[in-house]
Amino acid sequence: MTTGPDSQAAAPASEPASEPASKPGPAKRSRPVVATIAALVAGCAVAAQTSINGHTSVAVGSPVLATAVNHGSALLLSLIVALAMGALPRAARALRQRRSELRWWWFLGGLMGFVAVLAIITVTPTVGVVAVAVAVTLGQLIGSVMADSLNLGPGGRRPLNLLRTVGLGVAVIAVVVGAVGRFEVENLVVIPVVIVAGIIIAVQQAWNGWIVVVSGEFAAMSVINFATSAIFVGTALVISMLNAPIDFAALPPWAPLGGAVGAVIGVVTALTLRIIGVLSVMLCIAAGQAIAAVVLDLVVPVDAIGLTPGAVLGAVLAVAAVGIAGLGALTGARRRAADARDAAGAGAGADAGAGAGADAVPLPGSQTP
Numbered sequence: 001m002t003t004g005p006d007s008q009a010a011a012p013a014s015e016p017a018s019e020p021a022s023k024p025g026p027a028k029r030s031r032p033v034v035a036t037i038a039a040l041v042a043g044c045a046v047a048a049q050t051s052i053n054g055h056t057s058v059a060v061g062s063p064v065l066a067t068a069v070n071h072g073s074a075l076l077l078s079l080i081v082a083l084a085m086g087a088l089p090r091a092a093r094a095l096r097q098r099r100s101e102l103r104w105w106w107f108l109g110g111l112m113g114f115v116a117v118l119a120i121i122t123v124t125p126t127v128g129v130v131a132v133a134v135a136v137t138l139g140q141l142i143g144s145v146m147a148d149s150l151n152l153g154p155g156g157r158r159p160l161n162l163l164r165t166v167g168l169g170v171a172v173i174a175v176v177v178g179a180v181g182r183f184e185v186e187n188l189v190v191i192p193v194v195i196v197a198g199i200i201i202a203v204q205q206a207w208n209g210w211i212v213v214v215s216g217e218f219a220a221m222s223v224i225n226f227a228t229s230a231i232f233v234g235t236a237l238v239i240s241m242l243n244a245p246i247d248f249a250a251l252p253p254w255a256p257l258g259g260a261v262g263a264v265i266g267v268v269t270a271l272t273l274r275i276i277g278v279l280s281v282m283l284c285i286a287a288g289q290a291i292a293a294v295v296l297d298l299v300v301p302v303d304a305i306g307l308t309p310g311a312v313l314g315a316v317l318a319v320a321a322v323g324i325a326g327l328g329a330l331t332g333a334r335r336r337a338a339d340a341r342d343a344a345g346a347g348a349g350a351d352a353g354a355g356a357g358a359d360a361v362p363l364p365g366s367q368t369p
Contacts, residue, residue, distance in 0.1 A: 035271075035275040035276045040284045040285075042264075042269055042272075042284070042288060046136075046285055046289050047296060052254065052258035053124070063121045067114065069255045069258070070262060071113070071233045072233070073257075073263075074260065074263040075230055075259075077260050078219065081222070082219035082222070087217040087219040087223075091215035102214060103207075107207075107211070109208050110226060113226075115200060123193060126190060127191070135191045135194035135195050136194055136201070137175045137285070137289060138175055139197060140201055141168060141279070141283070142199050143200070143203050144202045144281070146199070147206040148278050153207075153274075154209045154210050154213045155273055155276070158278075163324055163327050167323075167327075168279065168283070168321070170320055170324060171286050171325075174315075174317035177310050178310055178313070178314025179310070209271075209273050211224060211270075221267070222263055287318035294315045
């Protein structure tokens with residue numbers, strides 16, 4: 001789909017269609033730092049969510065019910081926030097105004113989230129939280145490279161440079177080292193399923209980011225995401241109940257916390273990937289998961305193994321990977337900004353959008369389907 005004046009005019013008020021070619025101010029320079037910290041915290045929350053959902057599945061004896069509770073609580077929280085902010089009417093107007101720029105597959109995030117969460121919840125009681133975290137992280141890293149390289153996210157195409165490649169390699173080593181002593185041969189059959197779930201999550205977050213860009217409302221994105229998943233979760237729950245009775249009374253009172261945490265993670269991820277890219281966000285989440293795993297294994301171990309030297313080393317390597325990849329992202333951003341300034345200087349008759357800086361969000365219409 002081609003872009004033109006209509007696309008420029010339809011850009012959300014909160015995200016200007018272009019950035020001046022001048023040097024960014026302190027507030028703008030601090031955005032990648034804030035986004036990196038937020039993504040690290042989101043990674044810590046992912047580890048907590050995985051543990052909560054896994055324990056819920058064991059308590060009720062039904063991965064489908066655990067998934068339903070996760071998505072149901074997330075939808076409820078998202079609705080409360082969106083209604084309190086008045087985000088839904090604004091998002092509806094924005095989506096109508098920019099409907100020519102929409103891609104139908106952006107709205108598959110709910111289905112993708114349902115499939116990924118169901119797979120993770122089903123496998124967690126079998127292989128353990130740490131093994132699942134490692135497999136999911138590997139999948140997310142693979143998916144994030146795909147998303148950045150194929151321009152699937154609103155941050156634009158971010159090819160792998162040397163530092164980002166090294167950071168990715170260190171992250172892979174980190175997740176493998178962190179799992180030493182926890183993988184079992186009989187569990188290797190299900191590990192690829194969790195890796196695929198991680199890939200799905202990375203692509204889902206990239207498309208969720210586009211919905212935030214087009215609608216201008218992160219709360220509306222969350223509602224759309226979980227409302228879509230509710231259709232598939234409800235269908236799966238009915239089918240499961242027809243096959244075997246489900247003990248709803250066995251649900252622990254803390255079970256809905258997993259969905260609430262997941263809703264916050266989704267919003268933080270969608271907002272931060274616009275600033276630092278999908279790969280950098282997923283690397284931060286990997287580091288956050290590693291740090292949280294060390295703390296959880298030290299304070300409340302979920303198995304007899306507890307905290308291992310490999311987990312500690314893996315956490316250190318994961319944090320190092322984030323730093324290396326962050327340097328790579330910063331180098332790439334500066335190069336894009338310099339190229340944009342050169343292009344703006346050379347093309348005196350170019351329009352205002354020609355000088356977009358590193359943080360400019362490309363219009364959806366310019367994305368290659």
